[in-house]
Amino acid sequence: MEFYMQDIPHEDFLPIFVISAAVIMFGMMYAGFFTIVKLRLVKRYFMVFAYLSWLALVASIYYLGELLRVEPYTQKVLIGAMFGYLVFPHMVYFILEKVHTRYEHSN
Amino acid sequence: MQGSRLYEGQKLALKYFFVAVVLFGAQLLFGLLAAIQFLYPDFLFGVLDFSINRIVHINALVVWLLYAMIGAVYWLLPDEAGIEVVGVKLANLAFYILTAAVAVVVLVYLFIQVGPGKESTIWFITEGREYIEAPRWADIGIVAVVLVFLYNVYATVMKGKHTGILVVLMADLIALAGLYLAGMFYTDNIAIDQFWWWWVVHLWVEATWEVYVAAVGGYILIKTLNANRKVVEMWLWIEVAMMFGSGILGLGHHYFWIGTPEYWWEIGALFSALEPVPLVGLFVHVLYDWGKERGKGNTIKNVPAFAWLTVETFGNFLGAGVWGFMHTLPQINLYTHGTQWPAAHGHLAFFGAYVAIMISAIYLGIQGKAGLKELKMTKAGWWAITLITVGVLLMTVALTISAYVQTMVERGMYGATWEGFFVAQADVWFTQGMGWRLFSGLMVIAGYGFLVYDLLTCDKKQPAEVYEEEAAAATA
Numbered sequence: 001m002e003f004y005m006q007d008i009p010h011e012d013f014l015p016i017f018v019i020s021a022a023v024i025m026f027g028m029m030y031a032g033f034f035t036i037v038k039l040r041l042v043k044r045y046f047m048v049f050a051y052l053s054w055l056a057l058v059a060s061i062y063y064l065g066e067l068l069r070v071e072p073y074t075q076k077v078l079i080g081a082m083f084g085y086l087v088f089p090h091m092v093y094f095i096l097e098k099v100h101t102r103y104e105h106s107n
Numbered sequence: 108m109q110g111s112r113l114y115e116g117q118k119l120a121l122k123y124f125f126v127a128v129v130l131f132g133a134q135l136l137f138g139l140l141a142a143i144q145f146l147y148p149d150f151l152f153g154v155l156d157f158s159i160n161r162i163v164h165i166n167a168l169v170v171w172l173l174y175a176m177i178g179a180v181y182w183l184l185p186d187e188a189g190i191e192v193v194g195v196k197l198a199n200l201a202f203y204i205l206t207a208a209v210a211v212v213v214l215v216y217l218f219i220q221v222g223p224g225k226e227s228t229i230w231f232i233t234e235g236r237e238y239i240e241a242p243r244w245a246d247i248g249i250v251a252v253v254l255v256f257l258y259n260v261y262a263t264v265m266k267g268k269h270t271g272i273l274v275v276l277m278a279d280l281i282a283l284a285g286l287y288l289a290g291m292f293y294t295d296n297i298a299i300d301q302f303w304w305w306w307v308v309h310l311w312v313e314a315t316w317e318v319y320v321a322a323v324g325g326y327i328l329i330k331t332l333n334a335n336r337k338v339v340e341m342w343l344w345i346e347v348a349m350m351f352g353s354g355i356l357g358l359g360h361h362y363f364w365i366g367t368p369e370y371w372w373e374i375g376a377l378f379s380a381l382e383p384v385p386l387v388g389l390f391v392h393v394l395y396d397w398g399k400e401r402g403k404g405n406t407i408k409n410v411p412a413f414a415w416l417t418v419e420t421f422g423n424f425l426g427a428g429v430w431g432f433m434h435t436l437p438q439i440n441l442y443t444h445g446t447q448w449p450a451a452h453g454h455l456a457f458f459g460a461y462v463a464i465m466i467s468a469i470y471l472g473i474q475g476k477a478g479l480k481e482l483k484m485t486k487a488g489w490w491a492i493t494l495i496t497v498g499v500l501l502m503t504v505a506l507t508i509s510a511y512v513q514t515m516v517e518r519g520m521y522g523a524t525w526e527g528f529f530v531a532q533a534d535v536w537f538t539q540g541m542g543w544r545l546f547s548g549l550m551v552i553a554g555y556g557f558l559v560y561d562l563l564t565c566d567k568k569q570p571a572e573v574y575e576e577e578a579a580a581a582t583a
Binding site for chain 2: 008035039088092095
């Protein structure tokens with residue numbers, strides 16, 4: 001537990017708050033760009049922004065882990081979770097689309 | 108559908124909505140008084156202290172949201188089940204008993220205020236637990252009223268149609284009501300007391316209320332966008348799984364510093380980090396439904412309701428997701444808890460996750476009461492949504508600035524000392540943040556004025572074609 005909770009210098013507070021916000025914002029941008037491109041509300045090349053957002057998310061998570069002084073094992077788990085999040089919008093959209101197609105004329 | 112053609116359950120829903128809007132006003136008024144007292148501590152000192160204003164501000168929020176939630180269920184229940192609410196007379200009686208009890212409790216808060224440290228105070232004045240301060244006699248009354256409500260819901264669904272939205276609501280309402288019991292017993296050990304108290308507060312707002320919102324949000328999507336019911340209901344089940352999956356053990360982030368074992372740090376950190384994921388999913392879902400229906404050229408059937416639902420989606424994400432995650436992980440929460448960080452997060456999260464969607468549900472009621480095929484946004488409606496939303500966002504930013512000062516000065520530089528507390532409170536950035544919070548509170552109150560005006564008049568200010576469509580439908 002001592003490793004888990006090291007003191008954080010107060011000059012790191014602001015970067016922690018900003019990067020924490022960035023984690024959530026990039027997460028939403030990835031899912032948002034992915035969805036609107038799939039729905040053809042914008043041109044297909046906007047998908048690049050989706051994956052750039054995901055890359056920014058991974059970088060943010062890594063940096064947040066550094067700032068919070070998490071142990072190396074947790075750092076690996078965090079990056080692994082990012083690959084899970086890479087799949088997440090694909091999975092949600094796939095299920096939504098399948099259900100929509102199946103029940104297109106049911107209402 | 109004219110008012111006389113509404114189900115009795117829907118007429119009851121309108122009564123719940125009416126009281127909810129009145130209590131919303133009370134919440135804002137007492138919040139304003141408390142905000143003034145942050146800047147001018149002598150204001151109403153000894154008459155209506157900050158502690159009392161805060162109690163009324165917070166409890167009015169919880170109670171008006173519960174009124175609106177119950178109202179929304181009574182609104183959608185007969186519509187979804189296809190039959191009148193079973194036991195609607197009993198439900199009406201319960202409404203009047205609950206409203207009388209709420210009035211008595213508020214009067215006691217305002218005029219009796221505090222009592223001696225005896226059992227009688229817990230029974231007749233206040234239990235002293237944040238958010239659920241109601242005295243025990245009122246607790247028991249609330250349980251009785253909720254049992255009537257559950258009976259209405261279960262008996263109606265059993266007799267009528269079993270839609271996915273109703274089945275999710277049935278399961279969720281049992282959990283929501285059952286959790287209230289965890290806040291009804293008292294222990295002398297404050298750590299144990301807080302342990303159970305969080306079961307009510309956290310497992311309401313970050314689990315059962317979120318699932319409730321997903322179900323009612325699904326109903327609103329069907330009504331406003333004509334969204335595909337199967338897609339809505341399928342998504343609802345996924346969301347229930349995700350919200351309960353992350354939300355239940357997300358409870359851990361409230362157990363960091365109250366005397367519970369240290370393993371809660373890791374549990375709280377992991378599940379708190381997962382909590383924004385369903386919010387991203389909800390965002391994708393609303394975007395998906397809007398995109399699909401927009402492609403078909405469908406018009407929005409109730410613009411104010413859909414606008415508030417959109418505010419809900421983004422507000423929930425920003426307030427609960429972004430502002431929650433910024434200060435929740437235990438390493439940083441060590442320095443942020445007990446400052447204005449939770450206040451900044453709480454204001455935007457409650458507004459985004461619950462206030463916005465309840466206003467959306469109330470607009471559905473207004474449309475149904477007036478019997479309009481469509482409800483367009485009026486100027487007053489736009490002023491209301493703009494002033495309230497911008498006001499709450501500004502309030503959140505102002506509170507965040509004050510919170511940052513507290514974190515840096517009180518916690519970081521002075522090491523959470525008594526001296527550090529007062530140095531931070533006197534810091535010019537802290538007081539300026541509080542000043543902007545007061546200003547933004549006035550904006551919200553102005554928006555509330557527009558909202559009340561719009562709710563009372565918007566059905567009479569609709570374009571002619573909306574009435575014509577209704578007339579045509581009535582003669583068809």
